[in-house]
Amino acid sequence: MASATTEGHAVHIDAFVRQERLPSYTRRDYLSSDWQNALWQARIREVSCGPAVRPAADRCDPYTHRLEDTARGSPSSVVPSPLAPAAPSEICSRWRDKIVEWKYQIVDRFDLDRGLVAVSSFYLDRYLSMHYVDEELFQLAAMTSIYLAIKVHSTKKISIEAIASTGNGYITDAHIQAMELDLLQGLDWNLHPPTAVGFIENIFPILAAELGSSSSGPDGTGAGLCPSLGGDTSGVLEFAKFLSELSVCAYPFVNARPSSVAIAALGYGFDYFALPPECKSTLQQILIRHDLDMKTDEVKECKKLLRRIYKLAMPNDCRGSWESMGSY
Template sequence: CQHLIVDHFDFNREIVSISLSYLDRFLSTRPVNKKIFQLAAMTTLYLAIKLNEQGTLKMSSLIELSRGYFMVEHIAAMEEAILRALSWYVHPPTSLAFVRHLLMLIPSGSCSGIVKHELLELARFLTELAVCDYYFVTRKPSSIALAAVLNAMDGMSSSRLREDVRQRFVESVRFVAGLDCDNAEVEECQVRLRDMYFQGGYYQNHQESPKEHDGVTYDEDFQRSSPVCVGDVHQGQPINHPQSSQYFNSH
């Protein structure tokens, strides 16, 4: 599980989104079996860390994590195959990156720094939930981000985030970012994220009276925790040593 690995080595959790972007785009170019899928998942994580973190994840650590299923030659060859498949487009926009930019559109001085921080943390958590669901693979990162921010705002009471501030934010998003909060994809992402949040048990009732939005009750604060797993990776057996990256291009 990529989140567990990232947390263990104390890397930024956004690395998982970048890694899975590599993986999804790579898999869209060819069919693979379970063993190659596992190797590709490991390699995209290694590549994302190498390109986006100051610290490094040694290839020997990856080999140890694979329990000896793969060797250095496998990872190196797969890395080359992935880079070629991606045409070296290795800095994808992530939902969290959009979240950061969208929150800058909240009018200055309209809410406290604490509220803005809590909005960021909840929206960040919701984007991490999106990583766990294949449904979001075909959705735009900007739509996921906007849905996460809107859900985070819905979780704030009017005493902490005034309704007029929310409306001004919606208008700024439309005119500055060119995004429509009433867009069908955004609304679908909102519903999906909200359902995942409640059904996953992350919601926690507080003593204060919750508010209601579209038939769903929201607490004034959301429980801030993080998903621990993107999804279990199939366990495989050792594969034959490849002679070159062409081995992977043929699978």
């Protein structure tokens, strides 16, 4: 019989599954040249309509970097730029990689939950899929997204001035406040995205309970996964969460469902720690109850990519080599 704790985790998984299948919680391949060119053309058409399409007072124009304040009558800008945008600015995955690394530095610096980076990266990806940006605006949107994620999801709050101070003087708290409104409107106030780490943290305790774990871990996460089955189980949860963090850094995962990344990370963890087949079969039974499947093509592709980025992150760890890993 399921406990109240595992029932709670099951409810969360079902909610995540529903969310990730909604258009408002999906992401696009916005770095493709076709997508970027379409955003640029849309901005050109908007500019050609004249000042009637300009944002209202006290809103950040996401294309000219301006913060209009009619009360003062003097706009300020992050970086001066012409009204009409230049040709597509070659926004690339390397920008995103660096920004995600910076976000992890921020949450570690302020001792915050690293899961906030996944949430803020969803905010940023959704915004960038809808707006033409250049490098300076990219930085502003990134800073605002981590500030918003902390504001909404963290019990420990960080001041907007503290976030602005990381911008090397180019971005002020006023810019972040203005961009926050644009970000909220662009997200249509959908601020609770499902994440791979969220799936992992809710699937793992159920898995531990069903495998008859003698210890669910001090935090109730099932960190002592079924020692009676043999194998090194103590690090599976943390290993899978680490893989989910690596996935946030890698742009190719933008199009993948968070559940697929989570399932792939758990499967890779089972392989890495040489857990017996019972673990995978029990996981598959749990997934089926939640309309998920560890044998989908997307999960398999995610697992392959996780192996690749893990080897890049940990090149001296022969244990995680391609040859030593199993398959679904």
